[in-house]
Amino acid sequence: MNANSSNRLWIYDTTLRDGTQREGLSVSIEDKLRIARRLDQLGIPFIEGGWPGANPKDVQFFWQLQEEPLQQAEIVAFCSTRRPHISAAEDPLLQAILSAGTRWVTIFGKSWDLHVTEGLKTSLEENLAMIQDTIEYLRSQGRRVIYDAEHWFDGFKYNREYALETLHAAIAAGAEWLVLCDTNGGTLPHEVGSVVKEVVAVVGDQNSPQIGIHTHNDSDTAVANAIAGVLEGARMVQGTMNGYGERCGNANLCSLIPNLQLKLGYSCIETEQLAQLAQTSRLISEVVNLAPDDHAPFVGRSAFAHKGGIHVSAVERNPLTYEHVQPEQVGNSRRIVISDQAGLSNVIAKARTFGIELDKQNPAARQILQHLKKLESEGYQFEAAEASFDLLMREALGKRQQFFTIKGFQVHCDLVSRIEQQNNSALATVKVTVNGQDILEAAEGNGPVAALDEALRKALVNFYPQIAEFELSDYKVRILDEHSGTSAKTRVLVESRNNHQRWTTVGVSTNILAASYQAVVEGLEYGLLLHLSTEAVLQPIASL
Numbered sequence: 192m193n194a195n196s197s198n199r200l201w202i203y204d205t206t207l208r209d210g211t212q213r214e215g216l217s218v219s220i221e222d223k224l225r226i227a228r229r230l231d232q233l234g235i236p237f238i239e240g241g242w243p244g245a246n247p248k249d250v251q252f253f254w255q256l257q258e259e260p261l262q263q264a265e266i267v268a269f270c271s272t273r274r275p276h277i278s279a280a281e282d283p284l285l286q287a288i289l290s291a292g293t294r295w296v297t298i299f300g301k302s303w304d305l306h307v308t309e310g311l312k313t314s315l316e317e318n319l320a321m322i323q324d325t326i327e328y329l330r331s332q333g334r335r336v337i338y339d340a341e342h343w344f345d346g347f348k349y350n351r352e353y354a355l356e357t358l359h360a361a362i363a364a365g366a367e368w369l370v371l372c373d374t375n376g377g378t379l380p381h382e383v384g385s386v387v388k389e390v391v392a393v394v395g396d397q398n399s400p401q402i403g404i405h406t407h408n409d410s411d412t413a414v415a416n417a418i419a420g421v422l423e424g425a426r427m428v429q430g431t432m433n434g435y436g437e438r439c440g441n442a443n444l445c446s447l448i449p450n451l452q453l454k455l456g457y458s459c460i461e462t463e464q465l466a467q468l469a470q471t472s473r474l475i476s477e478v479v480n481l482a483p484d485d486h487a488p489f490v491g492r493s494a495f496a497h498k499g500g501i502h503v504s505a506v507e508r509n510p511l512t513y514e515h516v517q518p519e520q521v522g523n524s525r526r527i528v529i530s531d532q533a534g535l536s537n538v539i540a541k542a543r544t545f546g547i548e549l550d551k552q553n554p555a556a557r558q559i560l561q562h563l564k565k566l567e568s569e570g571y572q573f574e575a576a577e578a579s580f581d582l583l584m585r586e587a588l589g590k591r592q593q594f595f596t597i598k599g600f601q602v603h604c605d606l607v608s609r610i611e612q613q614n615n616s617a618l619a620t621v622k623v624t625v626n627g628q629d630i631l632e633a634a635e636g637n638g639p640v641a642a643l644d645e646a647l648r649k650a651l652v653n654f655y656p657q658i659a660e661f662e663l664s665d666y667k668v669r670i671l672d673e674h675s676g677t678s679a680k681t682r683v684l685v686e687s688r689n690n691h692q693r694w695t696t697v698g699v700s701t702n703i704l705a706a707s708y709q710a711v712v713e714g715l716e717y718g719l720l721l722h723l724s725t726e727a728v729l730q731p732i733a734s735l
């Protein structure tokens with residue numbers, strides 16, 4: 192990390208506390224531990240683990256971390272100031288935060304007079320005492336304190352003087368960080384910048400606490416707001432992985448860290464740790480069981496995906512033409528997307544990822560492109576079905592291996608059984624030729640596609656035992672021209688997998704079974720192709 196201390200920022204992750212306040216996100220203790228350890232590896236210096244005392248899970252989490260501490264991060268326990276008109280020592284929530292056994296604690300208090308009189312139903316003086324007593328008490332118990340000034344920007348806007356008094360109470364009590372929170376997320380970057388500047392001017396010369404920033408995304412400006420705060424002197428940046436958080440979320444650390452480090456030259460984490468960012472983001476979305484956002488800046492699967500032919504042509508020559516940072520810097524990778532927006536450059540770049548070398552002079556490249564565009568106009572979509580595109584290229588190059596030939600298939604559905612929820616309501620028969628040998632097989636399934644898939648596997652498994660490892664893992668159907676009623680075209684995407692890989696194939700037809708058949712058959716064929724080494728299946732294209 193750049194040792195220049197004026198450039199150093201302290202990242203404070205609150206995924207495990209504010210992140211879990213997101214509707215639909217719930218984690219177990221094991222999940223929390225897994226996330227904390229991953230953030231520790233990422234080099235995040237402060238990890239807010241939760242609010243011990245608020246629920247048994249968070250209590251347990253901190254106890255478990257006492258047994259097996261993190262490597263480098265400070266784990267922080269979060270709590271409110273004491274309740275009105277009791278002493279801090281009497282407040283059970285403050286006792287719970289102490290038993291969490293952390294060196295650092297974060298206390299949030301009210302900055303906005305409206306919240307004091309309407310929310311807490313107490314006096315402005317008592318709120319100041321709540322802030323000061325709580326921090327003094329925690330300091331007396333050996334804790335280092337971060338003070339989160341809740342609703343700072345609204346409080347400052349409506350009653351500047353009182354808001355500043357709350358900060359002075361926290362400073363007098365010994366808080367080491369004052370974190371200005373845009374709790375309702377309604378403030379815009381220019382306002383955040385000018386308020387942080389004023390606060391730094393007022394409290395910054397007292398030689399004690401430093402300023403932090405905590406922003407919410409209700410105006411879709413949480414990241415920009417945090418950056419505006421940093422540019423005016425905030426040195427702690429609070430946020431969450433993938434932007435999880437209450438309502439519309441918190442400032443997304445997966446965007447903030449690379450922006451601060453790569454664009455603005457601040458030091459947040461080590462360069463090698465930054466290169467773990469995309470992987471960490473995906474792992475956390477996996478742990479919290481929320482689909483990753485493919486279009487998330489920096490870490491999303493599409494963040495460096497190039498689709499337009501003009502873009503691909505230029506990126507192939509110099510990635511700087513359409514990329515703001517190098518994908519590897521944040522652990523992501525460049526992808527070329529195949530669709531009817533493609534040019535020859537897409538085809539050539541994509542072919543290379545399949546181990547096929549083409550160039551613009553090769554007439555096959557143009558034929559593939561034209562065929563691709565024709566099929567896409569008929570309803571195929573290869574963007575999500577790269578396995579089918581690979582097969583299409585091999586076909587055009589005369590290099591598609593014939594593993595088997597299907598002579599016929601029939602499916603019979605017993606709809607009465609289906610309606611009565613019986614299993615195995617469909618029966619499929621297939622006739623297949625492999626190496627000149629005809630095989631007739633039948634199989635049942637709980638739907639026509641499952642029955643067809645099963646019958647094909649039964650017919651082929653003696654010739655290709657690896658088929659036993661293949662699994663049909665996802666099946667998606669889309670009606671392409673709804674207005675055509677029952678004669679509408681259907682597009683089927685089938686995802687298959689073995690123990691190591693996943694691949695997707697596509698079929699299109701006015702008959703849903705025919706579309707499914709095409710996608711299922713290509714799925715099996717592609718699985719076999721993957722199983723064999725590329726060299727064994729393909730002659731080098733140069734020898735064509």
Ligand SMILES: CC(=O)SCCNC(=O)CCNC(=O)[C@H](O)C(C)(C)COP(=O)(O)OP(=O)(O)OC[C@H]1O[C@@H](n2cnc3c(N)ncnc32)[C@H](O)[C@@H]1OP(=O)(O)O
Binds near residue numbers: 300
């Ligand atoms: C901006 C933020 O994100 S702050 C974090 C918000 N996160 C959460 O609330 C999640 C965890 N919360 C909880 O589990 C519960 O709300 C608890 C355990 C904290 C409190 O539960 P309860 O005692 O049942 O109170 P309840 O949730 O109904 O109301 C909140 C109370 O906290 C008080 N309170 C709110 N902010 C503060 C503060 N900064 N200092 C002291 N008290 C506060 C409210 O006035 C209210 O008091 P009341 O019980 O006298 O009406």
Ligand SMILES: CC(=O)C(=O)O
Binds near residue numbers: 340341372374375405
């Ligand atoms: C403390 C906090 O989470 C907030 O003010 O948004």
